[in-house]
Amino acid sequence: MPAAGAALAVAAGGPGTAGVRAVLGLDVGGTKIAAGVVDRSGDVRSFVVEPTRAGGARGEDLERLFELGRRAVAEAGLALDGLAGVGIGCGGPLDATRGVVSPAHLPEWREVPLVALAEKAYKKPVELDNDATAAAAGEHRVGAGVGTSDMVYLTISTGVGGGVVVGGRLHRGATGNAGELGHITVDWRGRECRGCGRRGCLEAYASGTSIVERAREADLEVASATDVAAAAGRGDATARAVWDETVEALAAGVTSIVNAFEPEVVVLGGGVTRAGEHLFAPVFERVHAEAMTEAGRAVRIVPAALGERVGVVGAAAIVFEREAAAHA
Amino acid sequence: MPAAGAALAVAAGGPGTAGVRAVLGLDVGGTKIAAGVVDRSGDVRSFVVEPTRAGGARGEDLERLFELGRRAVAEAGLALDGLAGVGIGCGGPLDATRGVVSPAHLPEWREVPLVALAEKAYKKPVELDNDATAAAAGEHRVGAGVGTSDMVYLTISTGVGGGVVVGGRLHRGATGNAGELGHITVDWRGRECRGCGRRGCLEAYASGTSIVERAREADLEVASATDVAAAAGRGDATARAVWDETVEALAAGVTSIVNAFEPEVVVLGGGVTRAGEHLFAPVFERVHAEAMTEAGRAVRIVPAALGERVGVVGAAAIVFEREAAAHA
Numbered sequence: 001m002p003a004a005g006a007a008l009a010v011a012a013g014g015p016g017t018a019g020v021r022a023v024l025g026l027d028v029g030g031t032k033i034a035a036g037v038v039d040r041s042g043d044v045r046s047f048v049v050e051p052t053r054a055g056g057a058r059g060e061d062l063e064r065l066f067e068l069g070r071r072a073v074a075e076a077g078l079a080l081d082g083l084a085g086v087g088i089g090c091g092g093p094l095d096a097t098r099g100v101v102s103p104a105h106l107p108e109w110r111e112v113p114l115v116a117l118a119e120k121a122y123k124k125p126v127e128l129d130n131d132a133t134a135a136a137a138g139e140h141r142v143g144a145g146v147g148t149s150d151m152v153y154l155t156i157s158t159g160v161g162g163g164v165v166v167g168g169r170l171h172r173g174a175t176g177n178a179g180e181l182g183h184i185t186v187d188w189r190g191r192e193c194r195g196c197g198r199r200g201c202l203e204a205y206a207s208g209t210s211i212v213e214r215a216r217e218a219d220l221e222v223a224s225a226t227d228v229a230a231a232a233g234r235g236d237a238t239a240r241a242v243w244d245e246t247v248e249a250l251a252a253g254v255t256s257i258v259n260a261f262e263p264e265v266v267v268l269g270g271g272v273t274r275a276g277e278h279l280f281a282p283v284f285e286r287v288h289a290e291a292m293t294e295a296g297r298a299v300r301i302v303p304a305a306l307g308e309r310v311g312v313v314g315a316a317a318i319v320f321e322r323e324a325a326a327h328a
Numbered sequence: 329m330p331a332a333g334a335a336l337a338v339a340a341g342g343p344g345t346a347g348v349r350a351v352l353g354l355d356v357g358g359t360k361i362a363a364g365v366v367d368r369s370g371d372v373r374s375f376v377v378e379p380t381r382a383g384g385a386r387g388e389d390l391e392r393l394f395e396l397g398r399r400a401v402a403e404a405g406l407a408l409d410g411l412a413g414v415g416i417g418c419g420g421p422l423d424a425t426r427g428v429v430s431p432a433h434l435p436e437w438r439e440v441p442l443v444a445l446a447e448k449a450y451k452k453p454v455e456l457d458n459d460a461t462a463a464a465a466g467e468h469r470v471g472a473g474v475g476t477s478d479m480v481y482l483t484i485s486t487g488v489g490g491g492v493v494v495g496g497r498l499h500r501g502a503t504g505n506a507g508e509l510g511h512i513t514v515d516w517r518g519r520e521c522r523g524c525g526r527r528g529c530l531e532a533y534a535s536g537t538s539i540v541e542r543a544r545e546a547d548l549e550v551a552s553a554t555d556v557a558a559a560a561g562r563g564d565a566t567a568r569a570v571w572d573e574t575v576e577a578l579a580a581g582v583t584s585i586v587n588a589f590e591p592e593v594v595v596l597g598g599g600v601t602r603a604g605e606h607l608f609a610p611v612f613e614r615v616h617a618e619a620m621t622e623a624g625r626a627v628r629i630v631p632a633a634l635g636e637r638v639g640v641v642g643a644a645a646i647v648f649e650r651e652a653a654a655h656a
Contacts, residue, residue, distance in 0.1 A: 092622075093620060093621055093622045149502075150499075150501055164588070166499050167497065169495065171495070173478055173590025173623065173626075174590050174626035175590065177623050177626075178590035180587040180588065180590075181588060183584075183587040183619075183620055184584035184588055185513060185515075185580040185581065185583060186513050186516050187513075187516055187517065187518075188514050188515055188576060188579075188580035189515065189576075196618075196620060198583070198617075198618040200580070252516035252528070253513065255511075256511075256513045259512055260492070260507065260508065260509055260512055260589075261501060261588075262503065262506035262507075263502065290526040292420070292511055294421045294422075294423065294503050294505040295501065295502070295503075295506075298501075298502035298503050
């Protein structure tokens with residue numbers, strides 16, 4: 001990461017800019033909410049995080065989120081006036097056009113006009129995207145996908161989410177819900193998907209939740225997907241079978257993605273990718289063997305670069321991206 | 329289709345245009361080659377078609393294709409000088425950047441520099457795309473996808489191909505091979521795919537070839553996919569099982585497409601769609617039930633509008649599309 005001084009010089013350089021053009025990024029996740037102030041160069045000037053409080057009254061949760069944002073602004077040594085805008089990445093489904101969210105992971109939030117409420121709270125323009133789409137924007141702008149025209153980002157965590165960059169721009173789809181790559185089919189008569197209820201989604205095999213669940217069904221005592229990968233690596237046959245099935249399903253999903261989008265790069269992030277080479281090596285090998293020849297040759301499969309801050313960096317990135325699109 | 333006079337008035341209206349700005353479209357398919365002159369409005373001024381001659385020497389086939397194009401130009405009452413350009417849709421794989429094709433359905437064409445050869449033959453600028461991508465451009469410009477920003481086209485014929493429009497523009501991918509939607513997974517441990525060799529592709533269940541093959545494996549005497557659909561409609565239990573599996577696989581594939589792209593419309597074309605409501609009604613029902621809620625709500629699933637001329641109209645459309653992009 002560049003030194004703060006260098007980042008500031010870049011950040012302050014825009015035309016018509018008074019002071020630092022930093023953005024507040026808010027990340028509304030299923031297990032945590034996070035806020036941070038991010039420079040144009042991707043430098044994170046402050047970062048605060050709290051566990052998501054499930055079941056609270058809707059108003060309280062929102063106020064807690066907005067307060068977390070104010071804390072991030074203060075910790076960055078700024079006032080709200082110093083912000084160029086606010087970006088929010090939120091779990092889907094949502095309607096990006098209307099700025100309304102109904103995240104699956106927060107059942108008490110239904111049709112919440114998040115953009116209007118955040119604009120009222122911060123007196124700044126607010127941009128909203130699906131959290132995985134925002135993360136894709138972050139990886140594309142300052143992470144593992146820098147400089148690519150066509151990129152797919154896949155986050156493999158509790159669930160599986162995705163974001164897509166086509167021709168250098170985020171692909172949002174008809175209502176902002178494109179890139180639900182956890183819910184592409186790998187086996188239409190297969191395992192039930194906890195995320196959407198139908199059978200055989202990628203998420204029903206490759207998510208951390210499913211990996212642990214399938215390991216326990218096979219009588220393994222494990223706490224996480226990484227445990228399963230490690231046991232498989234040590235030669236445990238049962239863990240090996242679960243892990244192999246995971247890798248096969250993930251490779252089948254990524255092959256579909258590669259054949260459909262022909263991206264230059266597929267970026268894999270999320271907790272399950274901590275399995276490292278246990279995951280990347282066999283998935284890479286299978287996708288290259290199974291994808292259509294040209295697309296398989298063209299694609300790289302790489303780990304995400306932004307770690308736990310991808311949510312806020314991504315949320316900020318959607319503001320910078322829309323600004324750039326408006327000036328294009 | 330508008331009368332020729334109206335089409336000409338539109339076609340002649342561009343800035344800096346001398347005479348009619350018509351385009352020669354060439355469609356290089358597995359069973360037929362076709363050529364036609366197409367106006368800016370999509371009006372087909374001439375259309376000629378011949379069966380693909382398999383196994384011929386590469387030079388002979390190319391000369392036959394180029395001669396077919398010259399015939400189409402003559403039948404339209406034009407000279408080559410009257411053309412704005414030439415568009416070619418060709419079966420993949422290909423490298424659109426280098427203008428080189430190696431179509432799977434023409435094993436004797438390997439690394440053929442089709443664009444350079446056509447430019448030499450016609451003395452006109454030549455554009456090349458995958459045939460299904462070109463067809464998608466045609467349906468988007470003057471067919472079932474007119475006016476949409478995000479559209480997916482799927483042709484279900486001998487094989488299954490696809491083309492994708494994102495943000496009003498064709499999505500070509502890293503080397504022009506995006507949209508290979510016949511090779512998205514529906515069952516990764518499933519049936520072998522004749523098109524690409526791996527298991528469980530959409531094409532391995534939904535293509536006309538697979539439908540007939542699976543029907544015959546079940547001891548049905550059928551000549552085409554439409555026969556299977558008709559027998560299923562008459563209540564034949566064996567045909568019904570084959571058709572139901574086809575519909576389930578197709579719906580699983582379209583659900584993946586809808587969740588990944590969130591298009592406004594999915595256009596289904598190709599011979600298998602002659603099954604009509606036997607196909608559209610149950611696929612529509614399943615996709616709406618199984619896709620993520622917002623994307624499922626947003627999408628329409630409609631039949632292609634351009635019929636057997638989609639190939640040449642599409643090949644012409646890629647020329648008009650690139651021209652528009654260059655002026656944007």
